[in-house]
Amino acid sequence: MSTAIRDDYLEKLIESWKKEASPVHSVSYLDQLREDALDRIESLRLPTIRDEEWRFTDISSLRSMPFPRASAAPLPGLDKQAGTFLDETACRLVFVDGQYMSGLSSLADDGSITVCSLSELIGTRASIAERYFGQLADFQENVFVALNTALMHDGVCIVIPAGVSVKVPVHILYVTSRKDVAVYPRCLLIAEPGANVTVVEEYVTLYEGASLTNAVTEMYIRDSACVNHIRVQRESSQAFHIANGSVLVAQSAHYDSVSLALGARISRFDQKIILAGGNAECEVDGLALIAGRQLADTHTFIDHANPHCRSRQLHKCIVDESAHGVFSGKIMVRPHAQQTDARQLNRNLLLSDKARMDTKPQLEIFADDVKCAHGATVGQLDNESLFYLRSRGLTEVAARNLLTYAFGGEVINRVIVPSLKQRLEEYILARTRIG
Amino acid sequence: MINANSKVLLEVRDLHATVGGAEILKGVNLTVRSGEIHAIMGLNGSGKSTFAKVLAGHPSYEVTQGTVLFDGQDLSVLAPEERAQAGLFLAFQYPVEIPGVANDQFLRLAYNTVQGHRGKEELDPLEFDDFVREKMKLLKMNPDFLDRSVNEGFSGGEKKRNEILQMALLEPRLALLDETDSGLDIDALRIVANGVNQLSSKDNAMILVTHYQRLLDYIVPDYVHVMEAGRIIRTSGKELALALETHGYDWIHANDQATGAQP
Structure with missing residues (x-):
């Protein structure tokens, strides 16, 4: 060498x-x-x-x-450290x-x-x-x-x-x-x-x-x-x-x-x-929850290399303080991958004026008989939703946190291991402080 | 029910309010006492929904003139949540969908927050579950709605029932019902109206904002006000609503000209 x-x-x-x-x-x-x-x-x-x-x-x-x-x-x-091992699992590799x-x-x-x-x-x-x-x-x-x-x-x-x-x-x-x-x-x-x-x-x-x-x-x-x-x-x-x-x-x-x-x-x-x-399927979801000076970058590449395949993707970022989220999601549909059914959605929530999000959804389609859709949104918490919660007695902070939690909850709900899902919910609640 | 000796709950004097620089309310006066049911009617754009939102403290609206006293307290210094905690409730015309928050979680959070501020006992999830299911019977609501996300995928009628359920839980002293009848079929309207009637007492008051007389067949108001161009131009008893239904809103002006009255 x-x-x-x-x-x-x-x-x-x-x-x-x-x-x-x-x-x-x-x-x-x-x-x-x-x-x-x-x-x-x-x-x-x-x-x-x-x-x-x-x-x-x-x-x-x-x-x-x-x-x-x-x-x-x-x-x-x-x-013995809390929140390290999962209740359900008999099979663990450390x-x-x-x-x-x-x-x-x-x-x-x-x-x-x-x-x-x-x-x-x-x-x-x-x-x-x-x-x-x-x-x-x-x-x-x-x-x-x-x-x-x-x-x-x-x-x-x-x-x-x-x-x-x-x-x-x-x-x-x-x-x-x-x-x-x-x-x-x-x-x-x-x-x-x-x-x-x-x-x-x-x-x-x-x-x-x-x-x-x-x-x-x-x-x-x-x-x-x-x-x-x-x-x-x-x-x-x-x-x-x-x-x-x-x-x-x-x-x-x-x-x-x-x-x-x-x-x-x-x-x-x-x-x-x-x-x-043929007929292969994937559901690819993601959530980045970041604050401070964190940067979280997710790059995905879903390759429809065969006909009759289906892909679903939901990627979300919650970006607070001076953090920076990045998403780049490419979906490739190869020439012979007819009857492809691909859908991608990237939704991002900016919680502060200094938070930054860069998103780059990409569809490259080389087949002609396909169903493909993609979308990306970057936004802040909805004012009408905030007012709705406040009109029910929740403080502005509690209302913001609940909506933030809910935004992430859509991805957390896809975690099918109950104890892990609960731990993640608690983690997000702690991060958003409404407990 | 009108009782001249009962306590004044709401006192609105010369209220002006703007949204995005445009003046919508141009001098509203209104007095509501405990035990009373008021209906505010008017054409679209007359300012009646704005009035309800201003009372509830919607941050997009700015009060530029006038005063609002709620139980003797100046509302303008209170945030929306403080108004709710003080006993004001707005049933939304378009209740907001909140995906990802379970309805029971939201209802319990709202209930306990308001209870806490009233120095009353909060309920744990099990206690609350019993409590809320009892309240849901009042509105013939399916308990399945507890597990679903707040208002998500609810029909128009289900959303309105969920609003009245919140009112039943929070027990406000003054409830503002903003077009609660819109989007309801006749069966749902009866159920919602029946729920509202059961919640009405001598110690609370309600303001129904509505476009149509229909709701008032089921919830009988003590006063009917007509709003136009940001002001209340006519106040009368429940017969006014029937006259409006028969003759239309233009009738007020024709009627005014015939009698020489000033709106």
Whole structure:
């Protein structure tokens, strides 16, 4: 491997990584992929606001934070922290500072699904990984995916066998336990034909302070399978959170996702969904609730690559104080994707004069027999609604907060895990202070 | 019911109000005592709905002249929520839909807020549920409306019933019913009117703002006022409404010319 890395920030990251001990476990296929990603990083650089896809999101401050990769510390008492674990789930995977914590995790023991950390991939499991890993999360043009692939400590691999319906949600908790470190969470999910599962991915930091999360999730939803994916990002208000999610939805398969951006100083979530088989469907919803000097950027790309597919998208941002919301949602309808039914709506609520929202909905349609609609609104709280509530005795503050809560509630209501939904409602109520 | 000795609840003197710089109310005078039911009638644009909104404190309207005393207190210094807490209630002509807020949550919040300000006991969700279901029977409302978002997807009649339900919960001393009859079929009108009548007592008062006489067949007013161009130009008993229904609003002016009366 040559040492001529162009970008000095990337160079620092790679240098500090090389000084570390080698990865815990060696898995031959992954080792090769890491090598390839490392090579690729040499010719990549951090994006800037001069790149079209990053023009609203300035990440130059990341350059002053060449955080070393975290090394895990034991976390006694994590399970006792309120609002960390979910009531419903018997299947939980906990990663602390990028490393799998078997002591904090509990796997389904009925053998209905295969859940393991990547470092445990051996035998047939390794061959599954070899077949799927890194196929969707392409690092050739994406420096963050390349960094994740090269530097990840460990990750989770979930396989739901054909026809199996998993009753309880699988909860994956990614914890950053300290500041001034970087973590590289990685998730690979394969829902075999006809399988059905709910997956909650949750990103938390335990300390107020700067840290970097660079996460990659890949999901393969095979024919007639159904995956409900809930993503909660509630890191510290000084954290950087960058994530790439790629999903392939095969014939007659269904993908539901709700993504919540609540924390982080700067967060960026790139979600790519390929409707790769006829009659595939997806519902892709999102909510960013930000204040202070937070920036939350969501980029989605829904690719109607086949006929008779259906997509629904509702993305909302609630932007208070000096925060900045960004939404870029592209829907691509390929030439032969006739009978496509796509609908996208982006609604944004600005709660202060200094709040800012940039939205860029895009439809690219190359087929002629399709139903596509998209819309975006940016507004403030409705004065008539405020007056209505005040005329019933609510103070102006209480009325504003209730309407704000209601605006976000439309997305929260799509969270199908009751205890998580309740926790999120409480979180939003606390943020909007009407309790 | 008229009782000259009962307490004056509302005293409006020479009220002028503007919206977006245009003067809509041009000197309204009105006195309402406890126990009374007043109807304010008039053509569209006469200022009757504006009058109701100004009394409730809608921030888009500016009072430029005159005074309004509610139970002896100057209303102009009170925010809309303080007026509600003091016992003023406006049933909206177009109740607002609030997706994402469950109706029972909203009703309980409003009820407890107003109760709290009156130094009365607040109700927890279970207690409130029993309480509100009892009130809903008065209006023959389906309890399913508690679980739905506030007014969202309600028909016109359901929205109006939900308004009167709020009135039943908040027990105002003065209720302003802004075109509560509009959009109601005859069955719904009867139910709503019956609910209002049951809520009427010697200790409260109501002002019905309406375009048509129809509502007044069911809620019988003590006084009927006709508003035109931002002023009350005629006040009489309930027979005035019937005359207006028969002859139309122009009749007032024809009638004035014939008698030489000044409007």
